[in-house]
Each structure stands twice: as C-alpha cells, then as structure tokens.
Amino acid sequence: MEASGSNDPTGTPAEREVVLDAHRIVRTYRRGEIEVPVLKGLELQVLRGEWVACTGRSGSGKSTLLNVLGLLDSADDGTYLLAGHDVSELDDTGRARLRNLLLGFVFQLHNLLPRTTALENVATPLVYRGVRRAERLRRASAALAMVGLADRADHDPNELSGGQMQRVAIARAVVGDPEVLLVDEPTGNLDLQATGEVLELLDRLHDEGRTILMITHEEDVAEHADRRLVLGDGVLHDYHSQAAEAHR
DSSP states (O other): OOOOOSSSSOOOOGGGGGGEEEEEEEEEEEEEEEEEEEEEEEEEEEEOOEEEEEEEOOOSSHHHHHHHTSSOOOOSEEEEEEEEGGGGGOOHHHHHHHEEEEEHEOOOOOOTTTTTHHHHHHHHHHTTTOHHHHHHHHHHHHHHHHHGGGGGGTEEEEEEOOOHHHHHHHHHHHHHSEEEEEEEEEETTTHHHHHHHHHHHHHHHHHHTTTTEEEESSHHHHSSEEEEEEEEEEEEEHHHHHHHHHHH
C-alpha cells in the first residue's frame, strides 16, 4: 500500500504541505458550575510525511487534543484546517465523512469489534465509504499482509495476542489510505517484544511517507518521531526547549 499524497516526505519544510494546521485552539469543559480550561490557544502545524510525538503529564490534555484533531470533539474557539479543509464550516455529517476519508486511528486498547474476524475488522472503515464487499476484503487482506498477519485473517480478537491485535488496528487505520494516522499510546499495554514489533511497523509506515501524530507518555517511544512536543498548561512546547529549561 502506498502512502497518500504526492509530496516527497524527504523534502525541505518549505516544500512540504501542511496537513494539520491548528491555530489558537481553545477547549474548556464544565464540571457543574466550574469551567476547566484544557487547551488554551494551542498552536500546531504538522507537515505531510512528518512524524510528531506529543508527550505530557497525565491530565495535561493529550487525549483532548487528539479528539479535537481527530474530529471526535470540537474546539470552543480557534481554527483547524485538516488537509486544507476548514473543519469549523462542517456539520456533524460532514465531520464524520472527513474523518473517515482523511484520518486513520490507532487506539491504546485497539477497539477491535469482538466476535468479528481480523479481516472484517480491518475492512470496517471501507463499509462507510460504500466500497463493495469484494473490494473491501481485497484491500483488508493486503493491509493484514502488510502488518504480517495474513495468516490470522480468520481469527477473532480473542484468538490474538495483544501485539497482534494492535497490528490489526494499524492495518485497519491504513486500509483507507488516510492523510494522517492519529496514534494514541500505541504500546501502552504491550510487552517488550510486542512494543518492538509495533514500533518497527510505525517506523516502516513513516519511511513510506505516512504522516503520524502520536500521543505517548513513553520517552523511548517518542524518540522514534521526527519532532517531539510537550503539552503543558494548555499549549504545546518544543521538547528540546522544555528539556533545557528542566536542567537549568
């Protein structure tokens, strides 16, 4: 499977298209009468073919950020362009359609459908695109082969190891050839061997030109990314600046 887009991921930043473009993003939750600001004018740009890791303390708002960027939640203020599409102009149906066409999700708990084969799990996003069944299964089979699980196509999730389930989730995320992979704690529940297998797969997808935004609390996982950001006090900071400040 080829990564989407024609831009060379090895090009200079000035030559590469901005795929995620978020400006002054604000998200506040209400708990009774109390307002809890989570994102406070956050800025983020991710280039096509780039792998960005976002770290931060528990409760810093990493999941909120991913939900906003993944169109699972809406910002209260600010502008967000996803592959050039102004998300603020879309209703729920338009957001769902854009999410299905442009984004692939990999969750910490993989979120596979129970009592459903690996092949059918991977094919699920294509159902919502109206792809005919034979073509869905062909693409899903190719995606499973890509993650090294062609021989597990007929297995249900309860017949797979944790690492295998996460690799099925990655196959499901890329089967529709999305613009961006949004990856949430991909190794959080895996042992050392399975972690290595998942990271090797993400490395390969990145090398092929995939754009990845990853949330993780694990430093060794974040080191695989091109660029590392830290979410703190509702905004994103450059990792190196944060590290230098911590050692002063």
